[in-house]
Amino acid sequence: MADNNNLLVQVEDLKIHFFTNEGIVRAVDGVTFDIHSGETLCMVGESGCGKSVTARALLQIVHRPGKIVDGSIVLYRQKSHDQIEKVRISDLEPKGREIRSIRGKDISMIFQEPMTSLSPMYTVGNQIMETIMLHTKADKNQARARTLELLEFVGIPRPNRIIDEYPFRLSGGMRQRAMIAMALSCNPRLLIADEPTTALDVTTQAQIIDLIQGLQKDYDMGVLFITHDLGVVAEIADRVAVMYLGNVVEYSDVYTIFNDPQHPYTQSLLRSIPKVTATREKLEVIRGMVPSPFRRPSGCPFHPRCPKAMPVCSEIEPKTISLTENHQVHCLLFDEDAKKPVREMAS
Amino acid sequence: MTEQTPQSQLNSIATNGKPLLEVRNLKMYFPIVKGIFGKITGYVKAADDVSFYIQSGETLGLVGESGCGKTTVGRCIVRAYKPTDGSIVYQRADETTVDLAKVDSKELQTYRKDIRMIFQDPYSSLNPRMNVFEIISEVLRVNELCSPKEMEYMVAHIMEQCGLRPEYMRRYPHAFSGGERQRIGIARALVTSPRLVVCDEAVSGLDVSVRAQILNLMEDLRREMNLTYLFISHDLSVIRHICDRVAVMYVGKLVELADANALYTNPLHPYTESLMSAVPIPNPNLRDRKNRIRLEGEVADPSNPPSGCYFHPRCRYAKERCSTETPVLRDLGDHHFVACHFADELELTGVRMA
Ligand SMILES: Nc1ncnc2c1ncn2[C@@H]1O[C@H](COP(=O)(O)OP(=O)(O)OP(=O)(O)O)[C@@H](O)[C@H]1O
Ligand SMILES: Nc1ncnc2c1ncn2[C@@H]1O[C@H](COP(=O)(O)OP(=O)(O)OP(=O)(O)O)[C@@H](O)[C@H]1O
Ligand code: SF4
Ligand SMILES: [Mg+2]
Ligand SMILES: [Mg+2]
Numbered sequence A: 001m002a003d004n005n006n007l008l009v010q011v012e013d014l015k016i017h018f019f020t021n022e023g024i025v026r027a028v029d030g031v032t033f034d035i036h037s038g039e040t041l042c043m044v045g046e047s048g049c050g051k052s053v054t055a056r057a058l059l060q061i062v063h064r065p066g067k068i069v070d071g072s073i074v075l076y077r078q079k080s081h082d083q084i085e086k087v088r089i090s091d092l093e094p095k096g097r098e099i100r101s102i103r104g105k106d107i108s109m110i111f112q113e114p115m116t117s118l119s120p121m122y123t124v125g126n127q128i129m130e131t132i133m134l135h136t137k138a139d140k141n142q143a144r145a146r147t148l149e150l151l152e153f154v155g156i157p158r159p160n161r162i163i164d165e166y167p168f169r170l171s172g173g174m175r176q177r178a179m180i181a182m183a184l185s186c187n188p189r190l191l192i193a194d195e196p197t198t199a200l201d202v203t204t205q206a207q208i209i210d211l212i213q214g215l216q217k218d219y220d221m222g223v224l225f226i227t228h229d230l231g232v233v234a235e236i237a238d239r240v241a242v243m244y245l246g247n248v249v250e251y252s253d254v255y256t257i258f259n260d261p262q263h264p265y266t267q268s269l270l271r272s273i274p275k276v277t278a279t280r281e282k283l284e285v286i287r288g289m290v291p292s293p294f295r296r297p298s299g300c301p302f303h304p305r306c307p308k309a310m311p312v313c314s315e316i317e318p319k320t321i322s323l324t325e326n327h328q329v330h331c332l333l334f335d336e337d338a339k340k341p342v343r344e345m346a347s
Numbered sequence B: 001m002t003e004q005t006p007q008s009q010l011n012s013i014a015t016n017g018k019p020l021l022e023v024r025n026l027k028m029y030f031p032i033v034k035g036i037f038g039k040i041t042g043y044v045k046a047a048d049d050v051s052f053y054i055q056s057g058e059t060l061g062l063v064g065e066s067g068c069g070k071t072t073v074g075r076c077i078v079r080a081y082k083p084t085d086g087s088i089v090y091q092r093a094d095e096t097t098v099d100l101a102k103v104d105s106k107e108l109q110t111y112r113k114d115i116r117m118i119f120q121d122p123y124s125s126l127n128p129r130m131n132v133f134e135i136i137s138e139v140l141r142v143n144e145l146c147s148p149k150e151m152e153y154m155v156a157h158i159m160e161q162c163g164l165r166p167e168y169m170r171r172y173p174h175a176f177s178g179g180e181r182q183r184i185g186i187a188r189a190l191v192t193s194p195r196l197v198v199c200d201e202a203v204s205g206l207d208v209s210v211r212a213q214i215l216n217l218m219e220d221l222r223r224e225m226n227l228t229y230l231f232i233s234h235d236l237s238v239i240r241h242i243c244d245r246v247a248v249m250y251v252g253k254l255v256e257l258a259d260a261n262a263l264y265t266n267p268l269h270p271y272t273e274s275l276m277s278a279v280p281i282p283n284p285n286l287r288d289r290k291n292r293i294r295l296e297g298e299v300a301d302p303s304n305p306p307s308g309c310y311f312h313p314r315c316r317y318a319k320e321r322c323s324t325e326t327p328v329l330r331d332l333g334d335h336h337f338v339a340c341h342f343a344d345e346l347e348l349t350g351v352r353m354a
Helices: A051-057 A097-102 A124-135 A140-153 A172-184 A202-219 A230-236 A254-259 A264-271 A336-346 B006-017 B070-077 B105-111 B132-142 B148-161 B166-170 B178-190 B208-225 B236-242 B260-265 B270-277
Strands: A007-020 A023-036 A040-045 A066-080 A083-088 A107-110 A190-194 A222-226 A239-244 A247-253 A321-324 A327-329 B021-034 B039-054 B059-064 B085-091 B097-099 B115-118 B196-200 B228-232 B245-250 B253-259
Touching: A007 A051, A007 A222, A023 A051, A023 A066, A023 A222, A023 A247, A040 A051, A040 A230, A051 A066, A051 A190, A051 A222, A107 A172, A124 A140, A124 A172, A140 A172, A172 A190, A172 A202, A190 A202, A202 A222, A202 A230, A202 B270, A222 A230, A230 A254, A239 A254, A239 A264, A247 A254, A247 A264, A264 B208, B021 B070, B039 B070, B039 B085, B039 B253, B059 B070, B059 B236, B070 B115, B070 B196, B070 B228, B115 B178, B132 B148, B132 B166, B132 B178, B148 B166, B148 B178, B178 B196, B178 B208, B208 B228, B208 B236, B228 B236, B236 B260, B245 B260, B245 B270, B253 B260, B253 B270
Parallel strands: A040 A222, A040 A239, A107 A190, A190 A222, B059 B228, B059 B245, B115 B196, B196 B228
Antiparallel strands: A007 A023, A007 A066, A066 A083, A239 A247, A247 A327, A321 A327, B021 B039, B021 B085, B085 B097, B245 B253
């Protein structure tokens, strides 16, 4: 996995801020991760912690008043057989030609909300055909044939009829599958899936995941998978990035995250899952509320809710500590240097 | 008009306990319209002869394949749709009953406060031109349920309970993340202190910690205010956690209905078994050791369902009889209802323990 030849996307110290009338929202505040070909990186974390904003930044779709203010996103793009081109996505013009040639082709995305990416004005089929014709040389008939194939592939019943339906006539899950078909239409190198199966029943979810994993094997596609379902994470992730309030607070392989989580937030998260085998006991919650993005806590942003917080946690911003080569945490418990001066002061 | 189907077995039990809501032989058919003259070429039978009841203070789960008609059933109950046929008998606070399927839109208004729905899609169900205060207070305003001052307080209070910051009251929906918008929808439904809430995927976009908080809140409200829920969800862990009984739908019909424990540990319908086998378990060490049942074959088309048992083309236990004869929903004891010819012979596996 550390094999850099496979590197597909590298995100470094990415910061995305929203400049609202009420103040600056530091929605993404120094996020670092990378994705390799053939790998699945799962991103989890509290609602509003910046997952979707991060994902959209990979395609340069950050809506105003949001802006990438720092850091970089680099796409490693296969130019020819032995030539790899580095594209700094973070520097591209959001409306420019280059990023448009990347969207839907090198990187495609399944959006969290199907209705905002499927237009209500056009049939499902037309929208998928459009994407295909934009990025390939296919003519209308070929595009239609490919669309039918894709709709069938994602498990839509009677694709012959559904291809000419408008999105509002489909059930939530069918819309989601139509979107997945659209995202897969040009065999992307990187698929970003923002809660792609949240709207689906577990058997359909299992089919979609099989489908994505199949494509991943066949085409060596990289996958960034955003989900709240830790069951799905446990089943598909190679690595996991746990986010809290705009930061990646823990980053490691899936086994380490589940079997040996070190960050107090990750530990609490794993404790609040309801068990399919148990009923009605009170669920464990993380005390307090997600803080206002305008009033970010000082020091470690998790400290007001952290069961293990130390006095120093409200004073120093944690930096990333590598516990092992593939296990990073963003927590002062592991920072001997940061803990020291406080102890000395106390004595 | 309403023929007596065997499903009405269910109703006889219901009447003993005075249910808050009793759905009888509910049908919702959507016409398939072709061409500019609007010729009707067929019907999508989104809900086809669905019957169940919900006791006051009870939580009934509704699960099933995506597109099987769960939202349609929910929308019929809150009368966002006018059912094609069947009745929806609701017991008012004064213990008199009314058939919601038959009332006109003016009379419906009087039930809007008591019967609420949390809509599946938080994006399309929030008006982008209204701020959060206006969205949540709309029903209070329209029905003049309280003074403006009280309204402000009530909105702030419910927002806080749903884990939203009251300071954000004047913001518009687009400035919120997916999960935050979902909580706006929950707050909007709960602000009137309703009696019955149809929760359509109400917690599915939430992270586990906020979800736990909302589930705890819903459970507290149920206990304190004797709230009743119809809880639609794909998340079988959540359903298990919050529901007393669970109904399973497949292509517009109920195929199983039982006490939650019985359904999870001892499913009687092959479709339920496949659902249980596909529940993802949050333990990566178990990822290769499971024997998930992969449903093969085409997803059924509700406008042209298969013959016999609708599940037969995908069922691994199907025999000849299954493709010719439609199984009826029958009680196999302890109010465990199932629609499968072979339910009493098959030995099916429940949810995996982890
Ligand atoms: N247009 C905007 N103006 C102001 N703040 C915004 C805007 N868009 C997003 N935000 C803020 O940015 C933060 C991150 O949002 P994002 O959608 O990335 O969250 P998320 O992690 O995907 O959450 P969820 O799991 O709920 O989808 C949130 O606090 C949100 O309120
Ligand atoms: N307004 C409508 N017009 C025509 N057909 C509709 C309409 N609404 C729903 N349908 C169809 O009715 C069927 C049931 O849809 P419904 O939304 O109730 O499913 P669901 O069980 O809620 O699915 P999901 O789990 O994906 O939300 C689907 O085949 C859908 O295409
Ligand atoms: S009736 Fe037949 S096809 Fe239907 S679920 Fe039972 S065994 Fe399977
Ligand atoms: Mg999101
Ligand atoms: Mg639905």
